[in-house]
Amino acid sequence: MNRRVLINWSLALGVSLGLSTLAPKVASADVLDAVKKAGVLKVGTETEFAPFDFIDKGKHVGLNVDLFDEIGKELGVKIEWIALPWDGVLPGLESGKFDIVAGPATITKKRLERYKFSPPIAEATVAILKKKGDASITKPEDIAGKATGAGKATVQLSLLQDLVKKLPKQGEVKEYVGFNEAYADLAAGRIAAVANSLPNIAFVAQTSGAFEVVLPTFGPKTYFGFPENADAEHVKLNEAVAVAMGKIKADGRMGKIQKKWFGVEFDTPAEVKEPSL
Template structure:
């Protein structure tokens, strides 16, 4: 074969391979748009992001994905399950993306792709009103609830190791279970992200109180997708929608609606605090 003929053949093969990869990478987004539905996995016990209000799914994530759906031209189909089953469900292909949201960490970035951050996730303490806790260090030796398999658990464990007496950490499948135990006096406090506990304290009308300052490192919440090429275009499209919402003020309005304040979040988190 002449050199020029070989080069042309090689170039043609490379172009076909590249085109094949490109089409393959667009499969999930194309399928979502063809079906007209984006399947979103989440738990519904993480107020104010996702929770059940008078029998209806409500929260910041519901509002955000409604806007994402408009930008992508699709409807949102929610798939609810306990948090410990959400990420395995994503990997098993039961849905296209996870709302959650989840704290963006180094370990998670190695396995998943996160979207544009949607809020801060710094960890703080929520106590039962009247409990003798005036600062985070006062939880030493006390029973404190936290979500099972969460970044909040990792930070609480790390913080506990710095105290003179380790915290009696109680893990719960859902934060609502922890709040119920705190109301019943079985634990004295719950560790969760500041946006979550500020919302819960407001909803409980003085029964619970937020302990400031937060003790966790400054972290952020994001939605979760897989890192494979099939899903890249879908997460790219969700990122574009979220950035558009940041630019036109829709995200700030929704943050103020659900948290009572807006957060100055980065457009991406490439080097998380932990």
């Protein structure tokens, strides 16, 4: 993996839901009708979330880009990307800055109290990433007593902290603003492992040549989905996106996109009604 790609990677998958107080949203017409009339679906995301969203040689690429291209075709609209830091993505969705979020988040019970989610796009179960050739870590429990890290305010950080608490010897768990900083510290030997979702670290390991994935995964089985606004104005849009994604999955396009970016296809349910977290 070249240094440029490493520095661009930030996999901040989760966010605290109480980060800001939003002003009341002014009522407006049905969002799907407005999208169809304008011919544009506005999609909010961060572009430091490889392999879902990232900048490669100045170009916005990733699984989300390919998938929303197909969703746009199904809806008959163009995709307009609005990039911003992850901590501004969900507040931006609620305030109407864009119509839907592309940055996938782990589907949890807490988030479903506030947001609707698209059909899952990939498994989000957590695994450990280590430096290639580190024989001291062959399973998740081998991080006992070692310094580890994960992205701040993420599900992955929470699960890593839970794992460390159960070990006979607890090591330091560092919180990083972005996963790129965590990977840099791992490469430099300042920490022994990084916890993140299996799809993300599998991509990092495959493309870097410097890291390895430690299996098995740990924690409950979870899934990534696109956060959607749960208010009445967005119901028709959310349903249309679900139908479009169902077609994309059924005809094999979803599997091809997953293979392109993860190297494997994920068997995901049509909907996650009762998350494990």
